Amino acid sequence: MADEKKEKWLNYLSFTTVLIAVCATLSTFKGGGYSTKSLLSQSKASDQWAYYQSKSIKLYLYEMQKENLELQLSNVSNKTNAEELQKRIDSYTGKIKMYDEEKVQINKEAENFENVRDESKIHSERFGIAVIFLQVSILLSSISALTKKKMLWAISIIIGAIGIVYFINGFVVFF
Numbered sequence: 001m002a003d004e005k006k007e008k009w010l011n012y013l014s015f016t017t018v019l020i021a022v023c024a025t026l027s028t029f030k031g032g033g034y035s036t037k038s039l040l041s042q043s044k045a046s047d048q049w050a051y052y053q054s055k056s057i058k059l060y061l062y063e064m065q066k067e068n069l070e071l072q073l074s075n076v077s078n079k080t081n082a083e084e085l086q087k088r089i090d091s092y093t094g095k096i097k098m099y100d101e102e103k104v105q106i107n108k109e110a111e112n113f114e115n116v117r118d119e120s121k122i123h124s125e126r127f128g129i130a131v132i133f134l135q136v137s138i139l140l141s142s143i144s145a146l147t148k149k150k151m152l153w154a155i156s157i158i159i160g161a162i163g164i165v166y167f168i169n170g171f172v173v174f175f
Contacts, residue, residue: 009150010148013144017141017142017145020138021134021138023130024131024163027127027128027130027134027167027170030170030171031123031127031128034120035124045113048106048110048113049110055102056103058099059100062092066096069092070089072085073086073089122173126166127166129166130170133159133160136159137156137163140152140153141160
């Protein structure tokens with residue numbers, strides 16, 4: 001039995017298939033990483049918004065107490081009681097200011113987490129699209145190797161190139 005002569009283009013087919021498989025593996029890995037980052041950022045943003053709500057509730061309680069004390073102050077005739085009420089009103093005013101400032105900072109942090117989430121989601125989607133094209137390319141390369149049809153390999157290279165463009169786009173997001 002004579003050795004069957006191997007066609008040279010099959011070596012190139014093997015090389016391109018391996019290259020595309022490596023890109024598909026890296027796309028899956030990076031896409032999963034960005035997906036995880038997106039989920040974690042969403043969780044942190046939700047935590048920050050819950051914290052923001054708790055500060056809002058505390059702020060509201062201090063505002064109500066302050067209003068109540070101001071009403072009491074308007075009806076007090078004793079100077080000592082008036083001074084004591086004014087001290088408490090001033091204390092509550094300080095706490096209200098503090099909670100307002102904290103809410104601004106918490107809001108900023110929550111929005112930053114949401115921005116990270118949105119950015120990570122974009123990267124993850126690009127890598128996901130890349131995986132689809134790269135897997136189809138690998139499939140067509142395999143069929144091309146089995147059937148020894150160069151046309152399938154050419155189609156596989158075109159689809160693989162599209163997948164590689166999306167793979168690169170997953171890192172830099174140019175479209």
